[in-house]
Amino acid sequence: MARRERGICELYQSDPERADRLVFGRLPEADRRGFLKGAGLAAMGAIVGGAIPFHRDMPAGLIPAALAEEKEAFRIEGKEGLVVLNDRPLNAETPAHLLDDAITPADRHFVRNNGLVPEMATKGDAAGWKLTVDGEVDRPLTLTLDDLKTKFRPVNLALQLECGGNGRAGFNPPASGNQWTVGAVGNAVWTGVPLRDVLNAAGVKENAVYTGHYGMDPHLSGDPQKDPLSRGLPIWKAMDPHTLVAFEMNGQPIPALHGFPVRIVAPGWAGSTSQKWLERIWVRDQVHDGAKMTGKSYRVPAYPVEPGANVPDEDFVIIQSMPVKSVITWPKSGFEVPADNRMIEVRGHAWAGDRAVRQMHISYDFGANWVEAELAPPVNPYAWQQWRARVELPGRGYYEVWARATDDAGAMQPFAVAWNPRGYLNNAMHRVAIRVPGLGQPQVAETEKEAKSQGGKE
Numbered sequence: 001m002a003r004r005e006r007g008i009c010e011l012y013q014s015d016p017e018r019a020d021r022l023v024f025g026r027l028p029e030a031d032r033r034g035f036l037k038g039a040g041l042a043a044m045g046a047i048v049g050g051a052i053p054f055h056r057d058m059p060a061g062l063i064p065a066a067l068a069e070e071k072e073a074f075r076i077e078g079k080e081g082l083v084v085l086n087d088r089p090l091n092a093e094t095p096a097h098l099l100d101d102a103i104t105p106a107d108r109h110f111v112r113n114n115g116l117v118p119e120m121a122t123k124g125d126a127a128g129w130k131l132t133v134d135g136e137v138d139r140p141l142t143l144t145l146d147d148l149k150t151k152f153r154p155v156n157l158a159l160q161l162e163c164g165g166n167g168r169a170g171f172n173p174p175a176s177g178n179q180w181t182v183g184a185v186g187n188a189v190w191t192g193v194p195l196r197d198v199l200n201a202a203g204v205k206e207n208a209v210y211t212g213h214y215g216m217d218p219h220l221s222g223d224p225q226k227d228p229l230s231r232g233l234p235i236w237k238a239m240d241p242h243t244l245v246a247f248e249m250n251g252q253p254i255p256a257l258h259g260f261p262v263r264i265v266a267p268g269w270a271g272s273t274s275q276k277w278l279e280r281i282w283v284r285d286q287v288h289d290g291a292k293m294t295g296k297s298y299r300v301p302a303y304p305v306e307p308g309a310n311v312p313d314e315d316f317v318i319i320q321s322m323p324v325k326s327v328i329t330w331p332k333s334g335f336e337v338p339a340d341n342r343m344i345e346v347r348g349h350a351w352a353g354d355r356a357v358r359q360m361h362i363s364y365d366f367g368a369n370w371v372e373a374e375l376a377p378p379v380n381p382y383a384w385q386q387w388r389a390r391v392e393l394p395g396r397g398y399y400e401v402w403a404r405a406t407d408d409a410g411a412m413q414p415f416a417v418a419w420n421p422r423g424y425l426n427n428a429m430h431r432v433a434i435r436v437p438g439l440g441q442p443q444v445a446e447t448e449k450e451a452k453s454q455g456g457k458e
């Protein structure tokens, strides 16, 4: 197969015919039906594991279900149940109901790569690894993993990490990029050294304003001169004691996909600022201008724009803190509640960038009434918070449970979020479908309406 610059899923979305050609070999341009002839048909047969009797009716550009289910490219070892959005670079999100744990296990933590996984990470051998700290510092440093672990005081923190593009699938007109729904978020326990302590050991000069981070991941093109991603932080965020140079995830060496041996964790900010496979911290006297710091990458217009607007690059600002948000992890969307026992528990997590969540509400009548949920404090700053509520559905029918978090500045999740060109920062409320099956007349009884008209319950 030819070297692919883009993943199969993305390619099938944007150019299905070209994707077919790449996967199955040359195909006649004009005749899309019955395209599977000769070598192409044989190749597809080999891939799906058998001849295809109805190949004449198989639409061009269709990813065969067998390929989607079986092939390595669509499954990630150790990440069962995650939905792969792209295989090159690798991007996978977690279905909401698999995010139920307070601490996200590594095998359920979403993956977002901009380039390829570096060889050192795949091999899991940090022997040759070094971290350089240079630029606007008094004493440039070179640290081994051992130096990091022994010359500084490590901390353990549960930290929420959310991709800036989580929720992109909800934008209209659609924004290009991974079509994340709700699952590009996680909350693992990270062990590491506060970035602040590393910077202080090097001595940050007065004129420093930003850090620039470099990882070991190769660019998709294979060009060693190019970085897939090099992000940074303003000095004040780099100096926050919860911003870590981490070397363990949930008590284990960081898995290859999550940045082995060492990564930044800048909790509460767009996930892109949490540089994986870290090898250099360049302290700068200007805002870092590495790969995907400029243009429209991880940036949004400085002012509200109408959907579909064409906004000039110079009007974009860098995304920093993520907005208040929550996810319903139970019940799973589509859940059926028995008609004779309609009391359900609804639960999930909530988080709010650099802030804490102050209140959590749920509605099961499309937002007409809201019930306050029990909300736990974070186990430490920047950990997501658990919430739960018990509600009794009034009778048979179709319901949606909506969840809405409010942060400690009073900001709430909206029903729908304002559009932006690259589809970032979608913190619209999560909704799940619930059905109470049954025969007979709907029982969303007059009594309910009466209760409300007599002053309401909530």
Ligand SMILES: Nc1nc2c(c(=O)[nH]1)N[C@H]1C(S)=C(S)[C@@H](COP(=O)(O)O)O[C@H]1N2
Binding pocket: 109, 110, 111, 112, 113, 114, 115, 161, 162, 163, 164, 214, 215, 216, 217, 228, 229, 257, 258, 259, 270, 271, 272, 273, 274, 275, 276, 277, 278
């Ligand atoms: N070196 C490097 N670091 C990176 C990335 C990358 O592509 N290369 N992706 C970033 C993005 S966009 C996100 S959302 C997070 C995802 O972290 P995870 O894959 O551990 O969930 O890593 C960030 N760090």
Ligand SMILES: [Mo]
Binding pocket: 112, 162, 163, 164, 165, 270, 271, 272
């Ligand atoms: Mo991201």
